[in-house]
Amino acid sequence: MRSLTRRQLLWPFLRRDEPVEEAPPPAPAPAPAPAGSGFARRGMAGARPLPAMMAPRVVGARCLALRGGCSTCVERCPDHAVLLVGGMPAVDEAACSGCGICVGVCPAPTLAFELVRRTPT
Numbered sequence: 237m238r239s240l241t242r243r244q245l246l247w248p249f250l251r252r253d254e255p256v257e258e259a260p261p262p263a264p265a266p267a268p269a270p271a272g273s274g275f276a277r278r279g280m281a282g283a284r285p286l287p288a289m290m291a292p293r294v295v296g297a298r299c300l301a302l303r304g305g306c307s308t309c310v311e312r313c314p315d316h317a318v319l320l321v322g323g324m325p326a327v328d329e330a331a332c333s334g335c336g337i338c339v340g341v342c343p344a345p346t347l348a349f350e351l352v353r354r355t356p357t
Contacts, residue, residue, distance in 0.1 A: 286351065287351075290334070291353075292327050294327065294349060298347065299324060308342065314333075317338075
């Protein structure tokens with residue numbers, strides 16, 4: 237099936253003296269994640285590991301869970317380090333491996349995570 241542009245779809249309603257543009261060719265497939273990165277296995281090629289001495293922390297005012305029940309970071313954390321506490325996500329530093337997936341999947345317009353120094357154990 238051929239994809240249509242808005243102009244092609246609405247052609248009958250447009251002025252007849254405007255030329256119709258052809259649809260652009262399809263975009264090339266994205267490059268695979270580097271071998272050994274661990275993200276290809278989880279399907280998170282865009283996530284980046286966090287520095288060893290840093291941990292993510294949820295900024296409540298930016299988090300979409302405050303407004304509508306988003307729990308994407310909780311669902312995608314492979315270590316189960318992001319937990320819902322009172323309807324808001326919270327990161328358990330002891331369980332967090334620093335993979336960065338929670339930060340990478342956050343759908344908030346202004347990222348709801350900030351990096352803080354890990355507390356010494």
